[in-house]
Amino acid sequence: MTITAPAPNPAEHDVLAIAARRTPLSKRHPSLLPLARFVHRERRHLDWLLSSTTWATTRSEENLPVRVKQHGSLLLRQLGEAEMWLQHNKITNLRLAAAETDGIVVRPGETFSFNKVVGDCTARKGYVEGMRLSNGEATPGVGGGICQLANLLHWMFLHSPLTIVERSEHSFDPFPDNGRVLPWGVGCSIVYPYLDLVVRNDTPHTFQLRTWVGEKHLRGELRADTPTGVSYHVDARGEEFLRVPSGEVYRRNEIWRTLIDTRTGTAYAEECVKRNCALVKYLPEEHRIRDVAQE
Structure with missing residues (x-):
C-alpha cells in the first residue's frame, strides 16, 4: 500500500509554534481592518476577472447517473452557549445558498468556487442574521451559517478524486x-470573497452537486456521469489536546x-490530507489534556 504523509513534525513543535505566532497587524491595529478586507476583496475579484481558470457555472436539474457520495448534516444543534434563534435563522440562509449550488456541473478541466457560485450573502438577497464565528465566538451576522453548506461540500469532495485547491479552516x-x-x-471557513472553498476537476469524469434543505438535515449528493472506480474512507488520527505554558489549550x-x-x-x-491545530475556546475534560513543556 502506498502511504503519503507530510514530513515528521512533533505535535509539541506544532502547537508551540502556533502559540508563539505574532498577532496579525489588523488585530493589533483594528482601524486597519477595513483596509485589509478591501485589499483582499479587490485582489480576489481581480483574480476572478483575469484568471485563465475555467469556472464551473453550468447547472443541470437532471441527475447524473452515478452517486459518488451523499451526506446529511443536522440543521439544529446546541453549540455551547450560542442562542438557538441564530440557528433557526441559519436555515433560511442555507436554503438560499443551497439553491445556488444545487445542480452545478463540474466538467473535466473546470474549477468550482463556493464564493463565485453562491456570491455575497447580503440582506438584499434575503439572507438574515445567523451564527458567525469571530475569534472563536458565536456572533450574529447576515448570512451566518452558510459554512455548514461548505462543510458538507468539502466532506463530499474528500470522498472523490476532485482536487481541493483552496480551503480555509477555522483557527479555533x-x-x-x-x-x-x-x-x-x-470544516471550512467561508468569508466572501477571500476565504473560499475551491476544487478542480482533473479527471475525465463530469461531476454534479445536488444540495437541498430537508426537514431536519441539510442534504447533499455528489454525482458523476460514470463510475470513478475508487471509493474513499476518511478518518482522524493522532487526536489530542495540548496545554502550552501560557495555559492555552490547543487541539x-x-x-x-x-x-x-x-x-x-x-x-x-x-x-494525509490535512494536519490541524487550533486554539480551544472551551475547557475539555482535564484527563484529555496533555501538558507541553517550553523548550
Whole structure:
C-alpha cells in the first residue's frame, strides 16, 4: 500500500509554534481592518476577472447517473452557549445558498468556487442574521451559517478524486463535540470573497452537486456521469489536546484518506490530507489534556 504523509513534525513543535505566532497587524491595529478586507476583496475579484481558470457555472436539474457520495448534516444543534434563534435563522440562509449550488456541473478541466457560485450573502438577497464565528465566538451576522453548506461540500469532495485547491479552516475549536458526526478538522471557513472553498476537476469524469434543505438535515449528493472506480474512507488520527505554558489549550489531529478499489474492495493507498491545530475556546475534560513543556 502506498502511504503519503507530510514530513515528521512533533505535535509539541506544532502547537508551540502556533502559540508563539505574532498577532496579525489588523488585530493589533483594528482601524486597519477595513483596509485589509478591501485589499483582499479587490485582489480576489481581480483574480476572478483575469484568471485563465475555467469556472464551473453550468447547472443541470437532471441527475447524473452515478452517486459518488451523499451526506446529511443536522440543521439544529446546541453549540455551547450560542442562542438557538441564530440557528433557526441559519436555515433560511442555507436554503438560499443551497439553491445556488444545487445542480452545478463540474466538467473535466473546470474549477468550482463556493464564493463565485453562491456570491455575497447580503440582506438584499434575503439572507438574515445567523451564527458567525469571530475569534472563536458565536456572533450574529447576515448570512451566518452558510459554512455548514461548505462543510458538507468539502466532506463530499474528500470522498472523490476532485482536487481541493483552496480551503480555509477555522483557527479555533469553538464548541465541545456534542453530537459530532464528522471528524473534527474537516470544516471550512467561508468569508466572501477571500476565504473560499475551491476544487478542480482533473479527471475525465463530469461531476454534479445536488444540495437541498430537508426537514431536519441539510442534504447533499455528489454525482458523476460514470463510475470513478475508487471509493474513499476518511478518518482522524493522532487526536489530542495540548496545554502550552501560557495555559492555552490547543487541539490537533491529522485527517487521513484511504483509497479503495471498488472492483476488488482492496485498499491500495493512504494519504494525509490535512494536519490541524487550533486554539480551544472551551475547557475539555482535564484527563484529555496533555501538558507541553517550553523548550
